[in-house]
Amino acid sequence: xxxxxxxxxxxxxxxxxxxxxxxxxxxxxxxxxxxxxxxxxxxxxxxxxxxxxxxxxxxxxxxxxxxxxxxxxxxxxxxxxxxxxxxxxxxxxxxxxxxxxxxxxxxxxxxxxxxxxxxxxxxxxxxxxxxxxxxxxxxxxxxxxxxxxxxxxxxxxxxxxxxxxxxxxxxxxxxxxxxxxxxxxxxxxxxxxxxxxxxxxxxxxxxxxxxxxxxxxxxxxxxxxxxxxxxxxxxxxxxxxxxxxxxxxxxxxxxxxxxxxxxxxxxxxxxxxxxxxxxxxxxxx
Numbered sequence: 001x002x003x004x005x006x007x008x009x010x011x012x013x014x015x016x017x018x019x020x021x022x023x024x025x026x027x028x029x030x031x032x033x034x035x036x037x038x039x040x041x042x043x044x045x046x047x048x049x050x051x052x053x054x055x056x057x058x059x060x061x062x063x064x065x066x067x068x069x070x071x072x073x074x075x076x077x078x079x080x081x082x083x084x085x086x087x088x089x090x091x092x093x094x095x096x097x098x099x100x101x102x103x104x105x106x107x108x109x110x111x112x113x114x115x116x117x118x119x120x121x122x123x124x125x126x127x128x129x130x131x132x133x134x135x136x137x138x139x140x141x142x143x144x145x146x147x148x149x150x151x152x153x154x155x156x157x158x159x160x161x162x163x164x165x166x167x168x169x170x171x172x173x174x175x176x177x178x179x180x181x182x183x184x185x186x187x188x189x190x191x192x193x194x195x196x197x198x199x200x201x202x203x204x205x206x207x208x209x210x211x212x213x214x215x216x217x218x219x220x221x222x223x224x225x226x227x228x229x230x231x232x233x234x235x236x237x238x239x240x241x242x243x244x245x246x247x248x249x250x251x252x253x254x255x256x257x258x259x260x261x262x263x264x265x266x267x268x269x270x271x272x273x274x275x276x277x278x279x280x281x282x283x284x285x
Contacts, residue, residue, distance in 0.1 A: 029073070031063060032055075032059075032063065032065070032073065033077060035055055035058065035059070036051065036055070036074070036077075036079060039051055039054055039055065040079070042248055042252060043225060043226070043248060043252065043253055044225060044226060044229050045081050045224055045225030045226065045229065046081075046225060046253065047081060048070065048071055048074055048080060048081075049067070049256065050253065050254045050255075050256070050260070051070075051074075052065075052067060052070050053254050053260045054252075054254060081225075098186060098191075099181045099186060099203055100186075100201040100202060100203045101202070101203070101205065102178075102202055102203060102204060102205045102211060103176055103178070103200060103201075103202035104176060104178050104202050107176075108272065109137075109138045109139035110139065110270055110271055110272060111139055111269075111270040111271075112137050112139050112140050112142075112267050113137065113168060113169070113172050113175050114138070114139060114174060114175065114176065115137070115138035115139065115175070115176045115178060116135055116136065116137060116138065116144070116164065116175065116176070116177045116178065116199075117135070117136055117138050117178050117179070117212060117214045117215035117218075118133075118134065118135045118136075118157075118160070118161075118177065118178070118179040118185065118215060119134055119179065119180065119212060119215035119216060119218075119219055120132065120133050120134075120152070120157065120182065120184065121134070121219040121222075121223065123148070123223075123227055123232065123238055123242075124232070125232040125233065125234060125235070125237070125238055126231065126232065126233045126234070127233070127234055127235070130148050130149065130150060130235055130238055131148070131149045131150075131151070131152055131156065132146065132147075132148055132219075132222075132242065133145075133146060133147045133148075133149065133156050133157045133159070133160040133184075134146050134160065134215065134218060134219065134222075135160050135161060135163075135164040136214065136215060136218050137263075137267070138178075138214050139266070139267075140258070140263045140264075140266040140267040141214070141218060141255055141257070141258060141263045141266065142250050142263035142264060142266070142267055143218065143246050143249060143250055143263070144163070144164040144167055145160040145161055145162070145163035145164030145165075145167075146160050146163065146242065146246060147159040147160045147163070148235065148238055148239050148242060150235060152184065153184075154183065154184040154187045154189060154190060155189075156184075157184035157185065157190060158187075158189050158190055158193065161190060161193055161194070162193070165193065165197055168197060172197075173198070174200075175197075175198075175199045175200065176199070176200045176201075176202050177194050177199045177200070177201055177202065178202040178203070178204075178212065178215075179202075179203055179204070179212065179215075180203065180204045180211075180212055181203045181204060181205075185203065186203075221249065221253075222242075222245060222246075222249065225253075226241075226245045226248075227241075227242075227245070249263070250262065250263045250264050251263075251264045256275060257273065257275050258273045259273040259274045259275070261273070
């Protein structure tokens with residue numbers, strides 16, 4: 001070894017220091033990789049920025065990478081995530097039932113139980129499509145009511161509402177329930193339960209998904225980051241997996257729109273959150 005070091009003009013001590021440095025760097029990368037893989041087991045499609053937020057409290061300063069270095073690390077290990085989308089129609093608004101106006105134009109919730117948003121999305125299984133009914137708090141993004149149905153019948157949507165209403169404090173006032181104009185939300189059973197709890201009813205008016213953007217976004221998170229990666233064998237399998245996923249989503253997944261807090265953490269706050277996202281685009285000249 002000494003002859004080789006002398007050949008390249010290096011001392012033996014320098015060689016061993018370099019070897020020790022490389023070993024430490026490899027060890028750091030291995031520790032970081034194992035932590036990333038552990039988080040991805042819990043949340044397979046969590047984005048890089050949210051992943052770094054999750055890891056920061058658990059990493060000593062000498063192991064903590066910067067954002068750009070972390071992105072490079074994920075890219076090198078092929079751990080960056082992409083998105084795929086497909087749609088199945090779940091809303092049928094061309095019906096005779098009464099439709100309500102949109103009450104939330106320019107409305108921003110500043111605490112929980114001011115605005116609930118509802119939506120229905122499909123789930124693919126080996127036995128066909130199922131339909132996931134969700135109710136979420138717009139302020140905290142927490143999923144507070146959900147059911148899976150084998151059809152689009154309103155009884156499943158009503159069950160999700162009943163789950164959410166059980167969490168509503170008896171002295172709650174000023175709550176708005178917002179949804180699309182689907183028949184499930186206009187039916188008498190659904191409307192009666194909202195009216196009984198003095199909840200104002202708001203609905204989209206133009207069929208634009210942005211009118212119910214928060215609910216659409218939560219649906220997308222569940223599907224893009226979990227459900228689309230799973231082979232669900234049956235309705236029972238889907239229910240079991242959804243219960244686990246919703247717990248992870250509510251209690252562990254940070255949101256850029258919530259100052260990188262989880263929905264369960266955000267529910268304890270009031271006031272607007274500092275948003276942690278950056279839009280990447282080029283302005284037209």
